[in-house]
Amino acid sequence: MSDVSLMVNGKRVSGAAEDRTLLVHFLRENLGLTGTHVGCDTSQCGACVVHVDGKAVKSCSMLAVQASGSTVVTIEGLANGADLHPVQAAFKEHHGLQCGFCTPGMIMTATDMINRHPEGLDEATVRTELEGNICRCTGYHNIVKAILAASKTMSKGSKGKARQAA
Amino acid sequence: MYSVNYHRAASVADAAKLVKAGDAKLLSGGMTLIPAMKTRLAAPSDLVDLSKIKELQGVKVSGKTVTIGAATTHYDVANDEKLKKACPALAHLASLIGDPAVRHRGTIGGSIANNDPAADYPAALLALGATIVTNKREIAADKFFKGLFETSLKDGEIVTAVSFTAPAKAAYEKFRNPASRYAIVGVFVAKGKDGVSVAVTGAGDDGVFRSKEIEAALAKNFAASALDGVKVPAKNLMTDIHASADYRANLIAVMAKRAVAAANA
Numbered sequence: 001m002s003d004v005s006l007m008v009n010g011k012r013v014s015g016a017a018e019d020r021t022l023l024v025h026f027l028r029e030n031l032g033l034t035g036t037h038v039g040c041d042t043s044q045c046g047a048c049v050v051h052v053d054g055k056a057v058k059s060c061s062m063l064a065v066q067a068s069g070s071t072v073v074t075i076e077g078l079a080n081g082a083d084l085h086p087v088q089a090a091f092k093e094h095h096g097l098q099c100g101f102c103t104p105g106m107i108m109t110a111t112d113m114i115n116r117h118p119e120g121l122d123e124a125t126v127r128t129e130l131e132g133n134i135c136r137c138t139g140y141h142n143i144v145k146a147i148l149a150a151s152k153t154m155s156k157g158s159k160g161k162a163r164q165a166a
Numbered sequence: 167m168y169s170v171n172y173h174r175a176a177s178v179a180d181a182a183k184l185v186k187a188g189d190a191k192l193l194s195g196g197m198t199l200i201p202a203m204k205t206r207l208a209a210p211s212d213l214v215d216l217s218k219i220k221e222l223q224g225v226k227v228s229g230k231t232v233t234i235g236a237a238t239t240h241y242d243v244a245n246d247e248k249l250k251k252a253c254p255a256l257a258h259l260a261s262l263i264g265d266p267a268v269r270h271r272g273t274i275g276g277s278i279a280n281n282d283p284a285a286d287y288p289a290a291l292l293a294l295g296a297t298i299v300t301n302k303r304e305i306a307a308d309k310f311f312k313g314l315f316e317t318s319l320k321d322g323e324i325v326t327a328v329s330f331t332a333p334a335k336a337a338y339e340k341f342r343n344p345a346s347r348y349a350i351v352g353v354f355v356a357k358g359k360d361g362v363s364v365a366v367t368g369a370g371d372d373g374v375f376r377s378k379e380i381e382a383a384l385a386k387n388f389a390a391s392a393l394d395g396v397k398v399p400a401k402n403l404m405t406d407i408h409a410s411a412d413y414r415a416n417l418i419a420v421m422a423k424r425a426v427a428a429a430n431a
Contacts (some may be wrong), residue, residue, distance in 0.1 A: 002172060003430060012265050016329075018167045018169065019169070019170050019171055019172040019213070020168070020169055020170050020203075022167075022204075034354075040203070042201060043197065043201055043268065044345070044346075046265070046267065049267055053268040055241070056266060056267045056270060057267050057270050057271055058267045058268070058271075061196060061200045061201055061271070062196060062200065062271065063172060063196070063200065063213075065172045066172070066193075066196065066215060066217070069171075087421060109266065109267065111392075112266065113266070129265075129266055131265045131266075131347070132264065132265025132268060
């Protein structure tokens with residue numbers, strides 16, 4: 001057992017966990033943050049993507065204890081109260097989801113992608129960078145549209161909504 | 167996953183001590199080891215995490231000499247501005263590994279210590295004539311990679327860095343498995359002061375290897391057209407559900423041509 005201590009969505013949390021506990025299970029079962037999904041459980045599908053110290057990672061392929069001391073942002077940490085994050089708003093506007101299972105991972109990957117490309121994104125880049133996220137409904141078209149739209153909104157900058165996800 | 171004891175090493179010396187415990191394994195990005203533990207293909211008693219050791223991180227370029235710390239992530243290799251100037255082929259190779267989330271965690275040291283027969287870095291290090299630095303010694307790449315998932319590392323020996331002289335020209339071309347992103351065939355070509363070397367990953371029955379046929383043709387003329395009609399023997403190449411040995415042999419020549427064209431571009 002180890003003490004796992006994290007900053008999750010702006011709140012300091014800690015708890016004891018077996019060393020073999022995966023980060024995704026710590027988030028879902030210890031912290032009750034079930035927005036992060038377990039899809040393939042083999043680091044292929046990206047349903048479990050969260051941000052650790054500002055970078056998108058697959059939380060099914062990282063131990064909770066490896067992340068101890070880090071800052072974690074999950075899908076629950078993006079919205080500001082009732083105000084959706086620009087990427088969430090764009091997924092809603094452009095219908096970037098069908099069944100919704102892959103959506104949390106898609107949105108966390110998209111947010112990371114937009115943060116890494118402040119100069120803006122084109123369709124080819126979005127499609128290439130989405131290679132680690134699989135949508136079983138094959139709804140990629142609208143996901144790509146939503147990410148391009150969110151990228152535009154966020155690069156408009158200080159108008160307010162483009163809150164940088166950590 | 168079976169039960170395991172996790173230790174975070176503060177330094178290489180600390181890691182060298184910790185790894186002596188039980189059946190311990192070194193953990194870097196964990197992009198292979200953690201999935202292998204989840205399926206119980208690996209079941210170490212202890213994990214010694216190297217990823218937070220500062221001295222193992224970062225890319226240094228001094229003149230033509232490039233040194234990359236073992237715990238440098240694929241993302242950091244792909245985006246290092248000095249490396250993009252000194253050896254853009256290696257930065258490009260790093261950008262083709264896995265997907266963005268995997269590149270944020272996976273490291274060059276972890277990749278070469280694992281020596282997956284379809285991993286990308288072994289081809290680059292072999293073609294670049296790189297040196298693998300450990301906490302005990304320096305090992306030439308052609309002595310380091312020993313076969314499928316085998317290296318010349320001794321028990322508990324820790325890769326700390328890789329270094330090489332930037333070549334005049336180099337490029338990497340990869341024919342990827344569309345699901346896993348691993349190479350079905352990957353070819354790294356490098357033209358330096360010691361001539362041309364060409365290393366192939368993803369295809370060899372015994373892991374990464376140099377293609378003598380392609381090197382001989384390119385030594386005379388470093389142009390894609392020099393490879394017209396060059397046949398790579400299918401002997402000692404892998405046959406699996408993704409591709410036959412004959413198909414891989416053909417792909418090696420095709421990828422080598424593309425790599426030479428890219429290196430000359």
